[in-house]
Amino acid sequence: MPVVLVVVAAVVAFGLYLWLCGLAFVYVTFPVSLLATGAGVATGVLVALAVTFMLLLGDQDERVRAPADVVAGKLPIVRTPKAIRPDSAWPGYFVVQAWLDWWVAVERVSRVTAGVWAGAAEGGMAAGWFTLALWPVVLPIVVFLLAGTIGAAGAMLLVAVALTVLALAGWVLAVVAVALLRGLDRLARLVRRSSGTCPHCYETSARPVYQCPGAHGDTAMHRDVRPGLLGVFWRRCGCGRRLPTMVVRAARVMTAYCPRCSAPLHDRAGLATDVRVPVFGAPSSGKTHLVMAGVVGLLRGPSPAEVTLADEHSRRTYDNFAQVIDSGGSASKTDAAHQPIAVTLRFRSGRREALLHVYDAAGEAISDAERNTEYFYLDGARTLVFVLDPFAIPAVRQRFRRTFETLFRTANASADLPEPSYQNVATRLRKSGVRTERQQRLAFVVSKLDLVRRLPGLDGLPDDSDAIRAWLLDEQMDNLVQAAERDFREVRYFAVSATDARLGRGPVAPFAWLLADEPIPLPGQRNPGESRADETTKA
Incomplete structure (x- = not known):
C-alpha cells in the first residue's frame, strides 16, 4: 500500500510539474522567448557593430598592411617592375585593408559570442539537474543566445554587403579618378614638354624619383608618384607625411632624383x-x-x-x-x-x-x-x-x-x-x-x-x-x-x-x-x- 501511494504521489507530482511547465511555457516561456528573440537579435547586432566601429576607429589588430608590407611585396595587387622596389607608402584602404578589418571584426565578434555561450554552458553545468528541471525558464535564455548569435552573424553579413558596395563604388570612382588624373598629368607634361634630365648620367626620365622630405633613409624615395593603389589625390608616406600624387604636383614640393643613377636633378625637374x-x-x-x-x-x-x-x-x-x-x-x-x-x-x-x-x-x-x-x-x-x-x-x-x-x-x-x-x-x-x-x-x-x-x-x-x-x-x-x-x-x-x-x-x-x-x-x-x-x- 505505501508503495502504491508513493507511485500515485509521484505520478500526481509529475503531472502537476508538467501542468505547471505547460502553464509556464504558455504564459511565461513563449512570450518571454519572443521578447528574448528580439532582444537577442538587437544585442547581437549592437555588439557586432560596436566591435566593428571600435576597430575602424583605431583599435587596430596586428593584421594591418603597412608600407613595409608594400615594400616587401606582400601585396600582390600592388605591382611594380621586378627591378624596382615598391614605394614605402600606405596602400589605399579599399585595396586590401578593408577586407582584413572585416575579417578581424568577424573574429572578434565570434570570440565574444563564443565567450557568452561558454559562460552560459558553464553556469548550466554548475546547476546540474536543476537547470533541466527549470527548462521553461532556461529556454528563453537559450533563445536569447541563439538570436544574439544570428543577429551578430547577420550584422557582419550586412557589414560585408555594405563594405562590398562601398568598395565597388570606391574602386569605380578611384579608377575613373586615377585615369583622369594620370591623363591630366601626362597631358600637362606633354604640353609643357617637361621631363627630368640627369646632369650626371644624362638619362632623360618622364617620371623622376622624388624624395619625401621626412628623414627615414632610403625608403624616402618614391619612384612612381602617379595616382594609383597607393593613393589617388594624395599618398601617405611610410613616415606618415602626406605627399601629393601626379608628377606636376610632386615636382613643386619634393626633390627630384635620377631613376637610373640616383643623382639629384634640378629643382622642379619633371614640371619645367x-x-x-x-x-x-x-x-x-x-x-x-x-x-x-x-x-x-x-x-x-x-x-x-x-x-x-x-x-x-x-x-x-x-x-x-x-x-x-x-x-x-x-x-x-x-x-x-x-x-x-x-x-x-x-x-x-x-x-x-x-x-x-x-x-x-x-x-x-x-x-x-x-x-x-x-x-x-x-x-x-x-x-x-x-x-x-x-x-x-x-x-x-x-x-x-x-x-x-x-x-x-x-x-x-x-x-x-x-x-x-x-x-x-x-x-x-x-x-x-x-x-x-x-x-x-x-x-x-x-x-x-x-x-x-x-x-x-x-x-x-x-x-x-x-x-x-x-x-x-x-x-x-x-x-x-x-x-x-x-x-x-x-x-x-x-x-x-x-x-x-x-x-x-x-x-x-x-x-x-x-x-x-x-x-x-x-x-x-x-x-x-x-x-x-x-x-x-x-x-
Missing part, C-alpha cells in the same frame, strides 16, 4: 619644360666656341624671361666661357676622355619655367660608336646643332689649302671630313629607334664665318639659310645636305662666327631658332661680349 640641345660635329669644327658664345649670349642677351644658371657646375663652366669670350681668346679643345660638357640655363617668366641643357661632346667621343651609346641625351633631344667647319670641306680645302696655308692654321681646320661626323650621330639615333624625321629639328651651322670670308669669292657669304644651303650644294656637299633634310623634320642653315658676333645673325641665332619651337619665352640676341652694363651705358 626640359630642352636638350646636343652640339655635335667633327673635332676642331668650332663646336666648343659656338657653345661658349651661345650660352654667354643667351645669359647676357635681352629676354622676356629671367635667365639664370641652374646649378653650381653650370656657374663654374659659364665663368670659364665668359672669360674666354670677354678676352677674345680661343676655346681649349674638348677632352675626349671626359664626359660631355653640359651647361643648364633656367628660364622663368611668370608661371612658365624651362630648363635648357646645352651639351658639348668631344668630336672623337661622339663619333665613337661604342662611347656615344652612353650619351642618352641624344635620344630625348628634340633639337640638335650640327657644326661644320668650312675649311674641312674637300672642295674648299682643295682650292685654297696651299695658297692660304696660314689662314688654315689660324682656323685650326678640322682634319676630319664633315659627312662622317654627321652620319655617326644620325646612325646612333636610328639604331636607338629615334624617329628624327618626325620630331627632331636640326640647326646646321657653318662655323668660322669671320675666317672663311677671307677666302677669295667667299667674302660675301651671307648668314641666310637658303643662301648657305645653295653654297653647300655648290661646294659639292649635296650628299650631306640631302641626308640632313631627309633625317630631320626641319633643317635651318646658319653661318656663324663665335668670335665676332657682328657678322651674320650671331652665335645665339641657332639656339634662338631652336628655342622658338619650345613653350618657353624666346630670348633676344646680343653680342656675347657685351654685358648688360654696356647696354645700359649705350642706352
Whole structure:
C-alpha cells in the first residue's frame, strides 16, 4: 500500500510539474522567448557593430598592411617592375585593408559570442539537474543566445554587403579618378614638354624619383608618384607625411632624383619644360666656341624671361666661357676622355619655367660608336646643332689649302671630313629607334664665318639659310645636305662666327631658332661680349 501511494504521489507530482511547465511555457516561456528573440537579435547586432566601429576607429589588430608590407611585396595587387622596389607608402584602404578589418571584426565578434555561450554552458553545468528541471525558464535564455548569435552573424553579413558596395563604388570612382588624373598629368607634361634630365648620367626620365622630405633613409624615395593603389589625390608616406600624387604636383614640393643613377636633378625637374640641345660635329669644327658664345649670349642677351644658371657646375663652366669670350681668346679643345660638357640655363617668366641643357661632346667621343651609346641625351633631344667647319670641306680645302696655308692654321681646320661626323650621330639615333624625321629639328651651322670670308669669292657669304644651303650644294656637299633634310623634320642653315658676333645673325641665332619651337619665352640676341652694363651705358 505505501508503495502504491508513493507511485500515485509521484505520478500526481509529475503531472502537476508538467501542468505547471505547460502553464509556464504558455504564459511565461513563449512570450518571454519572443521578447528574448528580439532582444537577442538587437544585442547581437549592437555588439557586432560596436566591435566593428571600435576597430575602424583605431583599435587596430596586428593584421594591418603597412608600407613595409608594400615594400616587401606582400601585396600582390600592388605591382611594380621586378627591378624596382615598391614605394614605402600606405596602400589605399579599399585595396586590401578593408577586407582584413572585416575579417578581424568577424573574429572578434565570434570570440565574444563564443565567450557568452561558454559562460552560459558553464553556469548550466554548475546547476546540474536543476537547470533541466527549470527548462521553461532556461529556454528563453537559450533563445536569447541563439538570436544574439544570428543577429551578430547577420550584422557582419550586412557589414560585408555594405563594405562590398562601398568598395565597388570606391574602386569605380578611384579608377575613373586615377585615369583622369594620370591623363591630366601626362597631358600637362606633354604640353609643357617637361621631363627630368640627369646632369650626371644624362638619362632623360618622364617620371623622376622624388624624395619625401621626412628623414627615414632610403625608403624616402618614391619612384612612381602617379595616382594609383597607393593613393589617388594624395599618398601617405611610410613616415606618415602626406605627399601629393601626379608628377606636376610632386615636382613643386619634393626633390627630384635620377631613376637610373640616383643623382639629384634640378629643382622642379619633371614640371619645367626640359630642352636638350646636343652640339655635335667633327673635332676642331668650332663646336666648343659656338657653345661658349651661345650660352654667354643667351645669359647676357635681352629676354622676356629671367635667365639664370641652374646649378653650381653650370656657374663654374659659364665663368670659364665668359672669360674666354670677354678676352677674345680661343676655346681649349674638348677632352675626349671626359664626359660631355653640359651647361643648364633656367628660364622663368611668370608661371612658365624651362630648363635648357646645352651639351658639348668631344668630336672623337661622339663619333665613337661604342662611347656615344652612353650619351642618352641624344635620344630625348628634340633639337640638335650640327657644326661644320668650312675649311674641312674637300672642295674648299682643295682650292685654297696651299695658297692660304696660314689662314688654315689660324682656323685650326678640322682634319676630319664633315659627312662622317654627321652620319655617326644620325646612325646612333636610328639604331636607338629615334624617329628624327618626325620630331627632331636640326640647326646646321657653318662655323668660322669671320675666317672663311677671307677666302677669295667667299667674302660675301651671307648668314641666310637658303643662301648657305645653295653654297653647300655648290661646294659639292649635296650628299650631306640631302641626308640632313631627309633625317630631320626641319633643317635651318646658319653661318656663324663665335668670335665676332657682328657678322651674320650671331652665335645665339641657332639656339634662338631652336628655342622658338619650345613653350618657353624666346630670348633676344646680343653680342656675347657685351654685358648688360654696356647696354645700359649705350642706352
